[in-house]
Amino acid sequence: MVKTRLLKLMGKDSLEVLQEIIWQWIGLLAQLVLVGCIAITISDAFYGITDSNRIIRYLLIAALSIASRLIFLKLFYDAKANASRAVSEKIRREIYGKITRLGNSYSGIITREKIATMLTDDMVSVEEYYSVFLPRIGYAILGTITMAVMLGMINAKVMFVLIFAILIIILFFVLAKKFELIIPVKYIIVALDAFTFIGAYFGYRSTINELLVGNIRLEWALITFFLTLEIFKPLRRLGEVLENGIMDSKKVENVLDFLKKREPKEGKEEVSEEPVRIVMDCVKYSYDGKEVLKSASLLIPAGSIVGLTGPKATGKSTLVKILTKENRAYKGSVKINGRELSGIKEEALLKDLTYITDESHIFKSTVRANLQLGNKKVSEKKMIGALSVVNLWSEIKEMGGLDLSIEDDYVLTLGQKRRLLLARALLKNSRVYVFDNITSFIDGTSKEIIRGIIFKLANDMKRTVFYVSDEYDDVRGADTVYTLSEGMIDEYGKDIKHN
Amino acid sequence: MEKTLNIIDIILGVIVHLSVVFAAFIGAEDIYIAVNGVREPGNLRQLPLGLSLFALVVVLRVVCGFFQAICSRYIEKRNNAAICITFSIIMTALLAIEHPVVGIICAIAYVTIGGMIPVSNAMNIEKLKESYQEVREEGNDFIADVAYGIDEVLQYGRGQDTIVDIGKRSMDAADAKQKLLDHEKSKQQLLALARSVFTVIILFLLLFLYSRGKMSMEDLFIVCAGAVFSFRECNLD
Numbered sequence: 001m002v003k004t005r006l007l008k009l010m011g012k013d014s015l016e017v018l019q020e021i022i023w024q025w026i027g028l029l030a031q032l033v034l035v036g037c038i039a040i041t042i043s044d045a046f047y048g049i050t051d052s053n054r055i056i057r058y059l060l061i062a063a064l065s066i067a068s069r070l071i072f073l074k075l076f077y078d079a080k081a082n083a084s085r086a087v088s089e090k091i092r093r094e095i096y097g098k099i100t101r102l103g104n105s106y107s108g109i110i111t112r113e114k115i116a117t118m119l120t121d122d123m124v125s126v127e128e129y130y131s132v133f134l135p136r137i138g139y140a141i142l143g144t145i146t147m148a149v150m151l152g153m154i155n156a157k158v159m160f161v162l163i164f165a166i167l168i169i170i171l172f173f174v175l176a177k178k179f180e181l182i183i184p185v186k187y188i189i190v191a192l193d194a195f196t197f198i199g200a201y202f203g204y205r206s207t208i209n210e211l212l213v214g215n216i217r218l219e220w221a222l223i224t225f226f227l228t229l230e231i232f233k234p235l236r237r238l239g240e241v242l243e244n245g246i247m248d249s250k251k252v253e254n255v256l257d258f259l260k261k262r263e264p265k266e267g268k269e270e271v272s273e274e275p276v277r278i279v280m281d282c283v284k285y286s287y288d289g290k291e292v293l294k295s296a297s298l299l300i301p302a303g304s305i306v307g308l309t310g311p312k313a314t315g316k317s318t319l320v321k322i323l324t325k326e327n328r329a330y331k332g333s334v335k336i337n338g339r340e341l342s343g344i345k346e347e348a349l350l351k352d353l354t355y356i357t358d359e360s361h362i363f364k365s366t367v368r369a370n371l372q373l374g375n376k377k378v379s380e381k382k383m384i385g386a387l388s389v390v391n392l393w394s395e396i397k398e399m400g401g402l403d404l405s406i407e408d409d410y411v412l413t414l415g416q417k418r419r420l421l422l423a424r425a426l427l428k429n430s431r432v433y434v435f436d437n438i439t440s441f442i443d444g445t446s447k448e449i450i451r452g453i454i455f456k457l458a459n460d461m462k463r464t465v466f467y468v469s470d471e472y473d474d475v476r477g478a479d480t481v482y483t484l485s486e487g488m489i490d491e492y493g494k495d496i497k498h499n
Numbered sequence: 500m501e502k503t504l505n506i507i508d509i510i511l512g513v514i515v516h517l518s519v520v521f522a523a524f525i526g527a528e529d530i531y532i533a534v535n536g537v538r539e540p541g542n543l544r545q546l547p548l549g550l551s552l553f554a555l556v557v558v559l560r561v562v563c564g565f566f567q568a569i570c571s572r573y574i575e576k577r578n579n580a581a582i583c584i585t586f587s588i589i590m591t592a593l594l595a596i597e598h599p600v601v602g603i604i605c606a607i608a609y610v611t612i613g614g615m616i617p618v619s620n621a622m623n624i625e626k627l628k629e630s631y632q633e634v635r636e637e638g639n640d641f642i643a644d645v646a647y648g649i650d651e652v653l654q655y656g657r658g659q660d661t662i663v664d665i666g667k668r669s670m671d672a673a674d675a676k677q678k679l680l681d682h683e684k685s686k687q688q689l690l691a692l693a694r695s696v697f698t699v700i701i702l703f704l705l706l707f708l709y710s711r712g713k714m715s716m717e718d719l720f721i722v723c724a725g726a727v728f729s730f731r732e733c734n735l736d
Contacts, residue, residue: 034695038702042723045706046534046716059699066695070688077684084680085673092642092665099649100658106649116646119665120639186568193564197522197557204526204553208546211533218534225526229519229728324654350654361648364640373655428655 016083021138023076033065043219084131103346104326125248133245143234165199188239196232203228267343275302283332294487305458305465307475310484355434368402374427390419415446511567512582516732518560527724583613608697613733620686631675638668
């Protein structure tokens with residue numbers, strides 16, 4: 001039930017959880033002091049002790065206990081807020097840091113949807129587990145032990161009776177966790193209340209017996225009676241969150257398991273300064289034992305445009321993902337300017353390589369913010385220039401300019417979105433561009449504009465371009481066109497005969 | 500059907516709360532009888548009855564609690580307010596029988612603990628809840644958007660910038676949550692203060708009445724225990 005891995009991960013910040021437990025516990029002690037004062041005052045009245053100094057003394061102690069209870073209640077809530085804040089910030093950082101370290105190969109471990117869920121909805125569970133459930137477990141243990149010890153000091157028999165009931169409750173919690181019994185909280189409360197009152201009944205019986213034989217004084221009998229009704233309260237408070245706690249702990253475990261995933265061994269080499277040339281030789285790749293790429297060899301000379309086409313699901317995107325280091329477990333050889341891809345640092349590779357796929361994302365922000373992703377320090381003039389190159393500026397200008405909000409999905413058409421992606425990529429000004437199905441499902445005008453720019457990148461700007469498309473017509477005119485069929489290069493050439 | 504279930508829920512809820520107070524009444528009376536056994540040994544004969552009554556109250560509490568849990572599955576909204584009001588009226592009447600001033604003080608306590616504090620809190624908390632939800636949703640939208648665009652963040656080398664942005668959104672949500680918790684904190688502090696202060700007031704009122712011969716020691720025991728536990732049972736949560 002207690003995820004020590006989470007506590008270790010939180011390091012010093014986990015002290016907040018400890019503080020929550022301690023402040024609650026001191027609050028309980030303050031409450032017990034107040035009960036003691038009341039019991040003694042009643043007892044004094046019963047035995048006819050009328051010492052005004054004694055009354056004032058106990059009144060002052062009672063006032064102090066009330067004041068300290070309020071102070072520790074404040075400290076408890078402050079610690080709770082701090083714990084919640086610390087865990088959400090830290091775990092989000094850890095998750096995001098992990099993804100950054102995994103790099104593009106993250107997709108082999110987790111989907112983008114799961115990342116989004118982990119960083120948002122699951123974070124509520126992590127917060128609740130850490131700032132509510134864990135402290136309640138601690139308080140349930142500490143508070144119950146404290147009251148049991150106090151009871152034991154007054155009346156050992158009552159303590160043993162109640163400890164027996166507590167052990168049954170703990171067994172109930174352990175079994176609930178072990179078999180992942182999701183018991184609705186109201187039934188847990190009913191069960192705990194049953195234990196509370198049955199325990200209180202035995203406690204009450206024993207107290208009366210002890211009083212009758214003169215083993216305890218009145219004030220202790222009153223305190224015992226109060227404690228027998230209160231001893232289960234910390235466990236009851238744990239019971240209130242048990243249902244959610246068990247569910248939350250599973251989500252916490254998922255997050256922790258993700259954070260434990262092995263990170264790929266990162267290469268150390270940079271891409272050399274000369275124009276980029278890519279050579280793929282007998283590249284093979286398998287997904288879950290199924291060989292998708294059987295043997296693909298192709299050459300992308302520096303400053304040229306190479307097209308790759310073929311039917312759907314023949315391994316074209318797999319090849320692109322190998323090139324972008326998303327699929328790292330390839331066999332064969334992929335060399336960039338003579339250096340094996342696996343030995344090149346991902347960060348260095350991505351500095352020189354920009355890729356756009358049909359799944360590339362436009363952020364729910366403004367046009368400006370999306371363009372700035374391509375180049376943080378880019379001037380407004382250059383942004384407008386890039387938009388003009390993709391023939392989008394006049395349309396954007398009409399709709400509101402660079403600060404046009406594109407938070408809603410329908411503001412731009414698919415063709416406009418792809419052109420915006422292209423403008424963003426142009427602003428990065430990298431040496432290699434990879435396009436994967438960027439012209440699929442878009443209108444003819446956008447398609448022509450995009451094709452024109454892709455070819456211009458290689459022909460005029462001397463960038464190395466790898467253009468992948470399901471449709472042969474898209475890549476027609478490239479310096480070399482390869483066709484891929486069933487995981488193998490079928491044919492290649494400047495003007496291949498296409499069926 | 501819904502109406503009948505609501506009425507059953509209220510009745511069961513009131514019994515559940517009252518059973519705690521009755522257990523306190525019985526326990527306090529029996530403790531008094533036991534401790535007073537030397538002075539009035541005749542009363543000791545009542546003890547077995549007290550034990551049986553206590554056991555009966557325990558059974559009643561457990562059974563009613565169970566049926567209330569079942570009943571709550573079929574009703575849309577819990578009747579906490581109705582239960583609290585009915586419970587307070589019954590308790591005020593019961594305690595006023597012992598002494599009218601005790602009844603009045605307890606009535607004030609119930610209005611404060613079960614009414615004024617939670618109601619005034621609920622009025623403000625809705626706004627805070629809304630604002631927290633808003634900030635949280637806004638932050639989550641941003642974070643989810645970043646997650647869906649993770650490939651772009653990685654290829655454009657914006658990992659560090661994004662971590663900072665995510666941290667900022669997390670802090671914004673944490674600030675809004677802090678306001679909510681501060682509000683909850685004030686409520687719990689006020690409730691704890693009110694319960695403690697009214698307990699002390701009742702105790703001294705009873706001692707005063709006892710010293711003036713307007714209340715027996717036995718009644719002092721019973722009323723004190725009943726009042727203290729009723730303050731704890733009177734809540735809207």
